[in-house]
Amino acid sequence: MEFLNIFIQGSLLGGIYALFAIGLSLSFGIMRLVNIAHGDFIVLSGYVALVVTQSTGLDPFTSLVIVVPVMFVLGYVLQRGLLNQTLSGGLLPPLLVTFGISIIIQNGLLQGFGAYDHRLQEGPIETASLHLPGGIDIGVYPLLVFAVAVFGIASLQLLFYGTRLGRAFRAVSDDANTAELMGIDNRKLYAVALGIAMIFTAIAGVLFGIRTIFDPAAGPIRLILAFEAVIIGGLGSLWGTLIGGMVLGIAQTVGAALDPTWQILAGHLAFLAILILRPNGLFPRTRD
């Protein structure tokens, strides 16, 4: 029973990690961009939601109506105006530029909001739980987050395999030059891609902000967790990313069951072990 409980709680925890990872996985899968500022965008979304909820009195869930478009536009503009320029010159430019963005966001938030912790308040749903037979209690909120992750990945799969836009994304991902010859405007498509990635970043930021406190320096660990989920699952595979998040969540829950201070460390160690045993992850699709 204890084993089953750890498995369930860990998988649910993995839902939020998968949600962190979707944006990273998308921008890597489509434009081979490793976005070092990804974690900071998650935290930035939390702050945008904080400002919206405080200034309009909306609750965090409803604030997504504003946070999501704001982050979409930010992603579109950033890719169009800045990141597209980095994609032709090898490894360093995208890495360095997103590193720069990361530092700008972290210190900008620090100057604007101070180093204090913040949290988004959603009310009773945060602590509600369901009682399963066998004495297992599961939180309604983690279940909701997990459902959002599954729903998000399913809708992305639908986008990729059922729409014109999705076909263009797959074409650009397979061979950017040939796609361009076929009349696709890669630069615009990349901008839309980062915009879509930012939609998921925004959702992840708000959902996580309800669950855990955040401060301006909270981005990097989010990036690392997202990265681990992507690598464990295998590059370019969205369902793999969900599994990767769950593996990470289960490893952390096992670690926490042994000793609460081991939670994060256990996740990192599981990641490194998988890296050594299966360097391409569990379900690899994209070759870089």
Next chain:
Amino acid sequence: MTAAVETVRVERATKASRVFTVAAAVMLAGLVSLPWWGDAGDMRLIAEMAYYLALAQLWNLLAGYAGLVSVGQQAYVGIGGYALFYLTGVWNLNVYAALLLAGPFAGLIAIPVSFAVFRLRGAYFAIGTWVVSEVFALIASLILVLGAGSGLSLTVPILQEISPDRDARNTAIYLMTLAVSLFVVGVVYLLLRSRHGLALTAIRDSEPASASLGVNTFRTKFIIYVATAACTGLIGGLIFLQKLRISPEAGFSINDWTVVVIFMVVIGGIGTIEGPFIGMLIFIVLRELLADYGTYYLILLGIIAIVIMLKAPSGVWGWIAQRYDLQLFPVGRRLVLKPDQSKR
């Protein structure tokens, strides 16, 4: 009969590099004598510049030459620092002996680490090294004998081993930092001038091409990674000898020991020895000028790094070198055409 009125000569040193060598020697003499005419604040600032320069040179060697873009070098700063505190505090080792062991210890740790992170390519290698550093930070925060989450302090008896007098101690630590920085710059310079430097430059320019010409790229990268880790560990020991305290957050700080270092190298000019000097100076000047405005200097530094990366990827030094044909640390060779005197 011979029509050639010109012959060519292969040169390493240039006029500029010879002038620079003299100027650098004079400046170094000035810095070495600083304890006798400067105050403690000057010494602290120069020591900081010296260790940042060394860290920047090492990161440049890794990323600019060996193509190993690591963002996890803070792991070795922290390991070096903790090694110093542990060896002196728990093993009661002499502080100089502990400092000398800190570097090799960090290098030793880098060997198993490389087995894991070398499986990753490109940007994934970068984040992988970062994860490893986080692992070390978490482990340090769990080990009681390392002070767990709150870290360790250097005790007075340990410091008195260097010198019972505070001024003499500061001078000793200052001179050690200068010496280590000089050592690191010297090693990087001599390495790049050697046969291995040629291999490294070839790897920098094209890894597949250098491999096809017989460069053992894996071994070269492995040696550079481990050697860099050892030097970084030694610097880490020195940094925390000055700070007197270490904690997991301070020791393994990515912002302090890697991010600003990367910015220095990129702004100054990646893939050159001169670049890190310029980048370090720009960083220190910016920070001192904007000292009263919180962390805005970091925001400015980030913006400058982005602009340089997009508009002038070879950095400030790359621009100067191209425009004025300068090379202060000649690591390559150049052809010089000169009229043939003997035939006249």
